[in-house]
Amino acid sequence: MINTEGMVAETAAKIYTDLCGREVPHKAEAGEYPQALWNALTENGLPLAWVSEANGGFGAELDEVVGAIWASAQAASPVPFAETLVANWMLDRAGLAPADSSASFAISGRTPSADIPFGMHADKIVLFDETHQEISLFDNRLAVRSPEAALSPDGMTQFIFSGHVAEQSARTSLSRRAVEAMILTVRAVQMAASMETALNLSIDYVSQREQFGRPLSKFQAIQHQLAVAASECAAATMAATQAASAIIRHSDDPEQAWHEAVIAKVQIGHSVEAVTVPFHQVHGAMGYTQEYDLHHHTRRLWAWRDALGNEHHWSKMLGAELALTSPDQIWKGVTTGHWVAS
Amino acid sequence: MQRFNFPVIQPDPALEELRADLQAFLKQERDAGNFKPEPECWMASADPEFSRKMGKRGWIGLTWSSQYGGHDKSALERYIVTEETLRAGAPVGAHWIADRQHAPMLLKHGTEEQKLDILPRIAAGECYFAIGLSEPGAGSDLANVKTKAEKVADGWKINGQKIWSSGAHISHYMVALLRTSPADGRNRHVGLSQIMIDLSLPGVTIKPIVDLSGDAHFNEVYFEDVIVPEDCLLGEEGGGWAQVTGELAMERSGPERFLSSYITLETALWQLSGKLGSDSQARLGKLIANLRTLRGMSWAIANLLDQGVSPETEAALVKDLGNRLENDLTQQVRAMLDDLPSDQWSPDMRRIMNIGVLRSPPNTLRGGTTEVMRGIIARQLGLR
Numbered sequence: 206m207i208n209t210e211g212m213v214a215e216t217a218a219k220i221y222t223d224l225c226g227r228e229v230p231h232k233a234e235a236g237e238y239p240q241a242l243w244n245a246l247t248e249n250g251l252p253l254a255w256v257s258e259a260n261g262g263f264g265a266e267l268d269e270v271v272g273a274i275w276a277s278a279q280a281a282s283p284v285p286f287a288e289t290l291v292a293n294w295m296l297d298r299a300g301l302a303p304a305d306s307s308a309s310f311a312i313s314g315r316t317p318s319a320d321i322p323f324g325m326h327a328d329k330i331v332l333f334d335e336t337h338q339e340i341s342l343f344d345n346r347l348a349v350r351s352p353e354a355a356l357s358p359d360g361m362t363q364f365i366f367s368g369h370v371a372e373q374s375a376r377t378s379l380s381r382r383a384v385e386a387m388i389l390t391v392r393a394v395q396m397a398a399s400m401e402t403a404l405n406l407s408i409d410y411v412s413q414r415e416q417f418g419r420p421l422s423k424f425q426a427i428q429h430q431l432a433v434a435a436s437e438c439a440a441a442t443m444a445a446t447q448a449a450s451a452i453i454r455h456s457d458d459p460e461q462a463w464h465e466a467v468i469a470k471v472q473i474g475h476s477v478e479a480v481t482v483p484f485h486q487v488h489g490a491m492g493y494t495q496e497y498d499l500h501h502h503t504r505r506l507w508a509w510r511d512a513l514g515n516e517h518h519w520s521k522m523l524g525a526e527l528a529l530t531s532p533d534q535i536w537k538g539v540t541t542g543h544w545v546a547s
Numbered sequence: 548m549q550r551f552n553f554p555v556i557q558p559d560p561a562l563e564e565l566r567a568d569l570q571a572f573l574k575q576e577r578d579a580g581n582f583k584p585e586p587e588c589w590m591a592s593a594d595p596e597f598s599r600k601m602g603k604r605g606w607i608g609l610t611w612s613s614q615y616g617g618h619d620k621s622a623l624e625r626y627i628v629t630e631e632t633l634r635a636g637a638p639v640g641a642h643w644i645a646d647r648q649h650a651p652m653l654l655k656h657g658t659e660e661q662k663l664d665i666l667p668r669i670a671a672g673e674c675y676f677a678i679g680l681s682e683p684g685a686g687s688d689l690a691n692v693k694t695k696a697e698k699v700a701d702g703w704k705i706n707g708q709k710i711w712s713s714g715a716h717i718s719h720y721m722v723a724l725l726r727t728s729p730a731d732g733r734n735r736h737v738g739l740s741q742i743m744i745d746l747s748l749p750g751v752t753i754k755p756i757v758d759l760s761g762d763a764h765f766n767e768v769y770f771e772d773v774i775v776p777e778d779c780l781l782g783e784e785g786g787g788w789a790q791v792t793g794e795l796a797m798e799r800s801g802p803e804r805f806l807s808s809y810i811t812l813e814t815a816l817w818q819l820s821g822k823l824g825s826d827s828q829a830r831l832g833k834l835i836a837n838l839r840t841l842r843g844m845s846w847a848i849a850n851l852l853d854q855g856v857s858p859e860t861e862a863a864l865v866k867d868l869g870n871r872l873e874n875d876l877t878q879q880v881r882a883m884l885d886d887l888p889s890d891q892w893s894p895d896m897r898r899i900m901n902i903g904v905l906r907s908p909p910n911t912l913r914g915g916t917t918e919v920m921r922g923i924i925a926r927q928l929g930l931r
Contacts, residue, residue, distance in 0.1 A: 206552050275549075401550055408928055428925035435924055436864040439551040443847070444840045450555040471836035516833075521825060524832030528823045532816040536634060539838050540566075541558050 207275045207394060207446055213254050213265050214272025220245045221280040230501045233283030234358045238326070243284045243307065252289040252307075256297045267453045271394050278398035281501035283358065285309055285323035287391050292331035294387065299340035299377035304329040309345070312384055312513070313366060321345075322512060324362020332366060335381045341371035357508030358501065382546075383459040386466040388513055390448040393469035396509050397445035400438045400473075400480050403502040407431060407484045410491070421487065430483040437476040444469040451542060464544035467523045474516025477506045552858060553847040562627050569631040572604065577635065584636030584895075586808045586877075586903040589629075590713055590913070591764045593640035595672070601632075601639070602672025607646050611654055616667025622853040626846065630802040636810035636899070640764070641717060645669045645676035648798055649722055652741075656781040656790075661743075665720075677715035679723030679744070679768065680791065682708060687919050689724070690735040690788065694770065696725040696742050702776040703727075703742055705750075708769050713913075715753050715766040721746055724787050727780075739787035743779045744770070760905040793857070799914060800848040800862035805841045805869030807910065808876045811903045815880045818896050819887055827883040834879050837872050841865065860927035867920040870911045877903045 209218065224242040233239055246252060254270045256262020270290065277286045285307050292308035309327035311320070313334050321330055330343045343366070355361045408431065411421035421427050451465035481503045485492045492499040510516055527535055529547035538544040576582055576597070585592045601607050609625040611617030625646075632639045650669050653662055668674035685691040694707025709715075709723060721744045728738035746753065750773035755763035782790045812834065823831065844865050851858050881900065884892070911917045925931050 206549055206554055209549070404550070408930065411930065422930040425922075428930045429918070429921040431928060431930060432867070432921035432924035435550075435928055436868045439553070439861065439864045440837075440840050440844065440868060442549065442551050443553045443843045444836070446553060446555050447840070447843050450557075454557075465839075467832075468836040468839050471833055472840045475833060475836075517829060520829040520832035520836070522832065523836065524823070524828030524830065525825070527831055527835055528828050531820075532813050535816065535835060536813070539835060539842055540630060541563070542839070542843075543558065 206442065207271050207397070207449060208268045209272035209275060211266075211269035211272065213251065213269040214276065216249050217246070217251055217273030217286075218276040220249065220251075221276045221282065225280040225282060227498055230281040230283045230358065230498075231495075234495075239283055242282075246284070246286055252286065252293055253303050255290055255294040256303045260297050260300075260302060262293070262297065262303060267456050268449060271391075271449045274391055274394045275398040278395035278505075279402045281399070281402075281498075281505065285327045285359070287395055288323050288327060291388060291391055292327075292329065295331045295333060295340050295377075295379070295384065296342060296373075298379045299375040301340060301342065301373050301375050304331070304342065308342075310388070311364065311366075312381065312388070320512070321362045321364050322357070322508070323359045324364060325360045329372075330364055332371075333377070333379070333381070333384045338376055339374055340377045340379070341374040343369055343371055355508065356511065357505045359505065359508070361508065361512075380460050382463040385513070386448075386452055386459045386462040389466040389470045389519075390445075390452045390462065392509050392512060393441075393445040393448050393466070393473055396473045396477070396506060397438070397441040399502045399505055399509075400441050400476070403480065403484050403499060403506070404431070404435055404438050406499055406502070407434070407487050411487050414489075414491075427487055430487060434480045434483045437479045441473045441476050441480075444472040447542065460546075463546070464523070464526075464538060465542060467519050470513075470519045471516055471523055474510040474519065477510045477516075481506055551861060551864075552851070553844050553861065554850060555843070556846060556850050559623070562623060565624055566627050566631060568604075569606070569628060573631065573635040573637055576600070576637070582636075582638045584810050584814070584899065585638075586636060586810055586899060587906040587910075588636045588810075589633060589639055589643045589803045589807065590909070591640060591762060591906060592636070592638035593675075593714055593717055593764065594638035595641050595675075595717065597638045598642040598672035598675075600672070601642065602670060607642050607672050608650060608666065608670025611650060611666060611670070615654070615662050616670035617650075618670070622849055626802065626849045630806060630842075633802055633806040634809055634813065640714060641675050642669065642672050643803075644678060644714065645674060645718075645720075647801070648678075648794055649676040649720070652722060652781055652790075652794065653743075656741075657743075658778050661778070674720075675714060675718040677712045677718040677721040677746070677766075677768070679709040679712060679721040679725075681711045683710055687916050689791070690739070692724055692726055692739065694723065694725050696727050696740065698727075699774065702774055703779065705742070705744065705770040705773040705775065708767060710767050711756070711765050712768050713765045715746065715768050716755055716763070718746055720744060721768060722781065724791055727784055727787075736788040738785055739791075740784050741781045741787045741790055742775060743781055744773065744775055745779075748773050748775065750774075758905075759908075760902070795915060796857060796859040796862050797852060799866040799920075800845050800852075800858075802842070802845055804866045804914075805838070805845065805872050808873045808903050808907075809838070811877055811880050811899050814893075814896050814899050815884055818893060819883060822886050823883065824886045827886050830879045830883055834876055837875075841869055841872060845869070860924060863915075863920045863923045863927070866914065867917060867924065870917065873910050874907050877907055 253262035448469035451462035455461035
């Protein structure tokens with residue numbers, strides 16, 4: 206269960222309730238960016254929640270913030286709130302000041318470009334450069350941005366880093382695995398929240414829609430599809446909770462949370478098809494329309510499962526790592542969550 | 548507001564000491580040739596001698612008071628014991644059911660005399676129980692039970708038949724759901740009661756049913772004018788339905804719902820050490836992600852139960868997901884074993900894999916079928 210108590214989570218939940226009703230993601234997609242929502246988040250300092258006090262943030266506990274991310278994903282946030290949180294966390298971990306506006310992030314190793322979520326809306330891009338062990342801040346507004354045929358309404362943009370001068374840059378003690386652990390955990394929380402919201406939409410829809418003289422919810426074929434989807438949603442919540450718990454426990458050394466974060470990615474990534482198929486199926490053609498809300502969640506789920514490598518990529522990464530350890534170590538990890546890097 | 552409640556529990560070092568003791572014992576027993584590991588060991592591998600050894604070490608009856616032969620420990624310690632024995636594929640089938648559900652039932656509903664007599668024997672690994680729910684005409688439709696108990700001068704007179712009773716042939720008692728008064732019109736949930744039956748009484752006939760692999764671990768049990776004392780009624784007369792469904796909800800989330808086939812994976816991992824191809828590594832990664840997640844769910848429920856909360860929906864979800872995972876695990880391991888030519892498989896590997904395949908059908912049947920689970924989940928979602 207994701208902790209949704211505490212000032213940060215409750216403030217974020219209230220802002221999303223007040224300023225991100227069901228019409229807001231629709232309007233955002235039609236080009237009406239919800240500036241009021243973004244302003245409310247920044248006026249309350251929420252994108253700085255994970256920034257240390259020394260760096261101008263308020264150094265909130267990690268678990269107070271995951272509840273805020275849950276609230277944002279429930280509302281199908283059309284502003285890069287979670288992305289800015291992560292970007293600012295990365296900057297902070299390099300001793301850099303947080304971004305003064307919205308931001309997104311990328312990890313780069315050998316390639317000069319990266320897929321950036323919210324690439325068209327985030328003002329800044331924070332890059333983790335593994336080769337130089339550096340965190341850099343780029344101005345996204347100056348970049349040549351190429352919106353691809355994106356799965357998600359938030360868009361995915363190619364950013365060519367070579368030839369651009371970073372506004373700030375500093376060495377970081379964060380390892381690639383530490384950055385991956387954080388990003389995968391945040392995504393897991395978003396995905397679990399989004400799945401649960403789409404489940405709720407589906408339950409409401411089948412309870413109201415009548416065919417053959419009775420609500421769809423009374424058909425066993427419908428009940429069983431949604432029961433299976435619900436179990437996948439519950440597992441997603443568990444996996445996200447476990448990952449969040451690991452990163453909270455290891456906030457000084459997030460690399461230690463890598464296995465639990467990857468497990469969440471693999472578990473939830475594989476569940477996306479198992480939930481989005483029945484959600485769309487029970488909605489019939491209505492769920493395929495732009496007018497209806499379901500796609501605000503299902504399209505984000507399809508995009509998020511691909512982000513930073515899809516579930517197949519991460520299954521291989523995890524399996525390759527586990528193949529180097531003994532079955533005794535694997536069992537220890539399964540039962541205690543204590544994983545040893547090979 | 549989140550729909551599902553799965554709290555995360557921080558690791559407890561005391562539990563890990565218990566785990567280490569279990570692992571050492573199980574390794575020693577296996578190395579000494581005292582058991583051969585098997586999938587589905589909690590249902591199909593019964594060895595009274597092994598149960599007595601577990602009892603001597605204090606690993607049965609962990610949760611109840613020492614006054615009744617128990618060990619005053621929490622449900623979490625019991626969980627560690629169960630998951631370690633499942634992992635090892637140890638022959639725990641004789642005492643499993645008595646330890647899991649009938650001892651708690653006796654603690655709640657039994658007379659002082661019954662508790663003092665029976666519970667210490669269960670904890671010693673010497674007294675076994677069988678479940679008496681299904682009948683030829685009552686499977687998923689459990690409320691259709693016809694076996695009757697009539698009130699007579701010296702107790703209850705029982706007539707009828709139970710079926711699919713695992714371990715009845717080695718059990719000392721059965722707790723049966725019986726009709727003690729007629730249904731109230733269409734409401735068949737009234738008039739059902741739970742009664743404990745000494746299986747050595749005259750009029751009890753136990754006939755083994757042979758499963759598709761040739762094993763005989765479940766039975767038909769016939770009752771012909773069997774008289775049990777009045778105090779063998781457990782709980783309320785007529786309250787059997789609520790008691791049974793409540794118990795079923797409690798036992799659906801245990802580790803036996805998703806770890807029954809783990810021995811197959813672990814045996815394969817030892818075999819395939821250093822030989823796993825990339826396709827197999829991906830399968831391993833996914834399986835472990837699924838197992839870790841389900842373990843988290845099941846463990847969270849164990850903690851809630853320990854605190855007196857009974858999360859029925861979550862338990863049904865775990866059973867449905869877990870049973871699917873157990874069967875999927877066997878299939879994934881079959882695929883992974885393609886990395887090793889079959890003439891290089893150890894005899895243990897082949898034996899365990901084959902047993903795993905042969906014992907897979909009941910996973911999604913016992914304790915409530917997949918279809919029944921999905922019905923329960925759907926009701927909880929507000930769809931029924």
